[in-house]
Amino acid sequence: MSAFAYEKNGDAIYRQSFAIIRAEADLSRFTPGEAEVAVRMIHGCGLVEAAAHIAFSPDLVDSAIAALQQGAPILCDAEMVAHGVTRARLPAGNEVICTLRDPTTPDLAARIGNTRSAAAIDLWGERLAGAMVAIGNAPTALFYLLEKIAAGGPRPAAIIGCPVGFVGARESKEALEAFAPAIPWLTVRGRMGGSAMTASAINALAGLAQERIPQGHTL
């Protein structure tokens, strides 16, 4: 017996949620693939108004799908992002990596004169080449990543750059959009963003990557 009347079926909850978001959010700027990702990101934050701030480079969806299908690791700036990625949706058993709690990170941060979130990115090393990057927390991590790439470091396949907050978040995301030569990017402009929106974006792209695997094709 239940004291409250509420939907208890997980699939029905998802279906109804996505229907409400598609009815209320202005998704007209997006391609069908982008809209799928935006719907999931809105679901993660509970705000249809977020649609106005979500932005994609034109090549983001296809690049991310290809990278995920080819087994690219997902490099996350925060444990919350890593734990929001649904492993069962990943199309190629992709590794999900967060190096923030590595015991060497604090010393490294002191040495480079930056935050632990930035220092953790140094530990990604060569795994960054062709990777999916998912930054949902620290503006310093996004700035530092772009600095490393500009200095000749490995280039990832795509950057989901959605740090949240009041100091540097907006600016770091503007730097991502302006970065040249461009790397396929997805962002939430302004202060909004965060680990839930970032993990939701990865989960949506992983879902598209699974749907688009050609029949009979072995990855």
Added chain:
Amino acid sequence: MSAFAYEKNGDAIYRQSFAIIRAEADLSRFTPGEAEVAVRMIHGCGLVEAAAHIAFSPDLVDSAIAALQQGAPILCDAEMVAHGVTRARLPAGNEVICTLRDPTTPDLAARIGNTRSAAAIDLWGERLAGAMVAIGNAPTALFYLLEKIAAGGPRPAAIIGCPVGFVGARESKEALEAFAPAIPWLTVRGRMGGSAMTASAINALAGLAQERIPQGHTL
């Protein structure tokens, strides 16, 4: 050398962020302790507008501080919430528990005809008595928790009830506020909420619990 000009000192970033939030957000409804918690929650979502939706029962801050100081475990509905709790801030080495990925959860969900998030709460068992509950994801988890308590189950010390979303989130939080006999509660009304705001609330309360430990007092 840095390609971008940005604040790289973590403490300075926090300080500036909290100053911006206190300058922009309307915190006049809150006690000093509540305002501290609200500032952290706003920091977690990047939206000063969230202040209008954050609500506390009058006894929440004191009850949560006392429970945390006494070593209450923190029972979370989602891994993202659990991984957002900063262990170093906890005043008594409090356990942080999430049972969502327990291997028995899927079968239990099928048996009770509810979501896995709801079923996971059954696994909290007697640990629920006097615990800090942190629900940041699933409305079904909050509804089911209230049903269990109404049916005579153990009563937690406080409930941070901030599920996010479009189906049941608002209603589950209204049920929390209306629950009788009341349990100290903290919520974000409407669709907003989520794991980051929920973990931020716990981290703020843990910080207050550490500050308010009487000098010379051994916990």
